[in-house]
Amino acid sequence: MAEEQKMTVEESEQYGRAIDARNRALEKTQYEKEQKLPSKDELPSPLTEEEIKQRVGEMNYRNMKDAKIMNSINS
Secondary structure, eight states: OOGGGSOOHHHHHHHHHHHHHHHHHHHTOOOOOOOOOOOGGGSOOOOOHHHHHHHHOHHHHHHHHHOSSOOOTTO
């Protein structure tokens, strides 16, 4: 490439910003509004062992409590 065809740093940065702006316009990306995190007082209390047993079933609870390995949460 000939010397007169090279971009200066400023031209390169300007070109990059123009390409980024064009790509953002074409992406149609939606950004959710920032939500306020709940305060510590608004968080629910941890589940008791009885509530966990009711949700997952007593046998599943007992099997996982006694198991020495960690299974996938989504299994």
